[in-house]
Amino acid sequence: xxxxxxxxxxRSHNDICSECGASLSNTMRHCPTCRADAxxxxxxxxxxxxxxxxxxxxxxxxxxxxxxxxxxxEFYTFLxxxxxxxxxxxxxxARVARNIISDPREIYRNxxxxxxxxxxxxxGSNSDQHRCAVAGRLFGxxxxxxxxxxxxxxxxxxxxxxxxxxxxxxxxxNKRTSFLExxxxxxxxxxxxxxxxxxxxxxxxxxxxxxRLVLAKLVDSLSIGQGESDWQGILVQSDGKERKNDNYxxxxxxxxxxxxxxxxxxxxxxxxxxxxxxxxxxxAMHEFKRLEGKTK
Numbered sequence: 062x063x064x065x066x067x068x069x070x071x072r073s074h075n076d077i078c079s080e081c082g083a084s085l086s087n088t089m090r091h092c093p094t095c096r097a098d099a100x101x102x103x104x105x106x107x108x109x110x111x112x113x114x115x116x117x118x119x120x121x122x123x124x125x126x127x128x129x130x131x132x133x134x135e136f137y138t139f140l141x142x143x144x145x146x147x148x149x150x151x152x153x154x155a156r157v158a159r160n161i162i163s164d165p166r167e168i169y170r171n172x173x174x175x176x177x178x179x180x181x182x183x184x185g186s187n188s189d190q191h192r193c194a195v196a197g198r199l200f201g202x203x204x205x206x207x208x209x210x211x212x213x214x215x216x217x218x219x220x221x222x223x224x225x226x227x228x229x230x231x232x233x234x235n236k237r238t239s240f241l242e243x244x245x246x247x248x249x250x251x252x253x254x255x256x257x258x259x260x261x262x263x264x265x266x267x268x269x270x271x272x273r274l275v276l277a278k279l280v281d282s283l284s285i286g287q288g289e290s291d292w293q294g295i296l297v298q299s300d301g302k303e304r305k306n307d308n309y310x311x312x313x314x315x316x317x318x319x320x321x322x323x324x325x326x327x328x329x330x331x332x333x334x335x336x337x338x339x340x341x342x343x344x345a346m347h348e349f350k351r352l353e354g355k356t357k
Contacts, residue, residue, distance in 0.1 A: 076105065088202050090315070101237040101315035102203055107267045115263030120273045123280035132283040136276060139283065139292050142214065143272035147296075148314040148324070149238060150218035150228045151210040155334065155341035158225040161320050162348045168317040171208050195245050198256055203315075210312035212240055212271060214293045219309065220301040220329040224342055229314075233322040235268040236317040242278050244304075244311045274312055301331060320352070 076099060077086040084095035088102050099105070106112075127136035138170055149171070153161075163168045196204035200346040210229070211218050218226035248254070252261050265272035281294045298308040319332065326349045328342055 119277040152218035152223035155224040158345040208314040212310040
């Protein structure tokens, strides 16, 4: 059988504005004619009939394997838990957490946006080129608008990405977040995605299908008697040292967020912090608790 790819999505992925009927590119958030909001392009990218059909096929195959392995109970319990309880966690350095929590005007932005606006320096040339190439391959011209996080069952994220894990309120991101089965670098490498080639179908999902994507990925990691703590352990895997060893479902959030989007904030465990980092962490946590008290 031929591999399903995003190349077959051309017709359904070039949208028509529901307000004025103008053609809408798959990289646009707003109609260029009437400026109507068409929704986050990364989310629309996941909702094409072709991608949904491929994701359904992968999910059905996973369901069959779970029955064959005697793990149908665990499969459906994990599925329900993911749908009901999972959310997005963005991990960040203590200094960044302090800034966003302390200043109501602060907006969390990604690497591409910060470098493009001369707010921070670029990484080393090799890292910068790789990073921009992978993001551009997945998102094209709106790569600078994508914030990266991890799908999690609790408040824990990836310690390799920062000292503080911020779980976001679902209502603030559910309409603008999509999910990729693994991190972008690994995805492009594993699927040998060439520049100018097509992306494979069925490996990304919008918010309402995130639980099906997770079970399609992790079904072979299920065993009889597992529970929530086991599933969090296989959902978010990190040795805390090397990002290349991380394995997780990557969240792509369109556009930034402010401190009001943060539902919880916890420190990453087992990290050695400098005196300045510890101070930033303490201030961020103290200010977050103060803000929490005001909203209760």
